[in-house]
Amino acid sequence: MNKETEETVDKIISILKQDNEELKEFPSIMLPLILTTYKETDLLAVEKKYNIRIPKSHRDFIERYSPERFHIMFTDIYGISSLEKELEDYIPDELLKEGYLPFAGSDGNYYCLSMESDDDRVYFFDHEEYNISRSGLTFGSFFKDLLSAKVDLDKKNSM
Secondary structure, eight states, X not given: OOHHXXXXXXXXXXXXXXXXXXXHTOTTSOGGGTSOOOOHHHHHHHHHHHTOOOOHHHHHHHHXXXXXXEEETTEEEEOHXXXXXXXXXXXXXXXXXXXXXXXXXXXXXXXXEESSOOOOEEEEEETTTTEEEEEEEEHHHHHHHHHHHHHHHHHHHHO
């Protein structure tokens, strides 16, 4: 993960730690879940259990921040345990078979990275259309867009 992406995610986490209002709407995503402990063996176990490869960008994110999950702008960002829960209960097998692994989701839709390469292009899975398309975002710009939307919303709400 590059420095700019780290700085962006650091800002998001800082905002989430201060902004308890958004977290109150989602009691299952509380502050202790933002930064949790991380064990590489947990990550490797999930890869083995589901026969997947966690892409480098998502792996770096998990190693650096170790979240269980966090929520910003109607989007859940997955750490290793929440990814495992999504794999177990929600992520369509076909998506994995096509080589895409979600790192975030919203209303049944997923933001994915390719498991077949380590580029950081983000793909969007639309559950209603049941198709995947390239979003035009990178892993870093995905977080920048979330941060920008959150900052804009906070400014609008404070007026």
